[in-house]
Amino acid sequence: MRDPEATLRQHDLPVTAQRIAVLRAVSGHPHATADDLTASVCGDLGTISRQSVYNVLNVLTDKGIIRRIQPADSPARYEDRIGDNHHHLVCRSCGRTEDVCCAVGEAPCLKAHSHHGFKIDEAEVIYWGTCPACQKKKRS
Template identity: 55%
Template sequence: MTLSATNGNHAASAGDPRERLRAAGLRVTKPRLAVLRWLADHPHATADQVATAVRRRLGSVSTQAVYDVLHACSNAGLLRRIEPAGHPARFETRTADNHHHLVCRGCGRTEDVDCVHGAAPCLTPSCTAGYAVDEAEVVFWGYCPDCRSSATEPEDLSDHHEEGRS
């Protein structure tokens, strides 16, 4: 299993955001540009984190406007929305491959993990029930190094592994 760089330097986030918006059939607006540019450098951000960053850059932008941008860009394939169980939805610009994620049970920190077997879909279900499978989503759960080092009792973290919830 290989951890990927999360600096946004992937094929999906390469190129001018203006051109990417136009190619996706979306109008080029300041909020859309601000969202795409910020997420390229801050993958796995929540909608609230994006809204705060966009407001810092542009001034007054409503939360609804940011949600609308995230929705439109996700639908157009410019952003990927991931929803780890028990955590808020997160957004990233890395959309051109079938990668997976590591999520910290403690703080929610999320990291990219390249596909376990390479080409999409990297996992073949035992039964497709007639579906044409085009993507597999895998979330690896555990504790990030920061949460592991700040644990008050080492066995706090090992209990999950012993219960088969690694």
């Protein structure tokens, strides 16, 4: 995210300190939770209400400026990187999340199959596993 303020203006969103700070936090901490982001913003602005963090994250998500990912057994996480159809790799034991490029080119990702009459708009892929650190921990 080069310029949070410009990004907000481009999307006709009033520019506020909270929005700039949250946007910067998301940008600087990919896959952070709302809680993580609140902490990060507080280190920047001094304070922000929990509700504002959610408000901002929701409006940014709705506008497509950021993306929300919600793996099982984890609070929602947010990221900056959008529009490139990448997927995620999540550690079952610590929740560590990494980006993964779409493994198979166009299929199944982005391909609008038709099943059961549904109009499909996204194929979400999560790879579940164990991260290096947790593999070590388990062995010991």
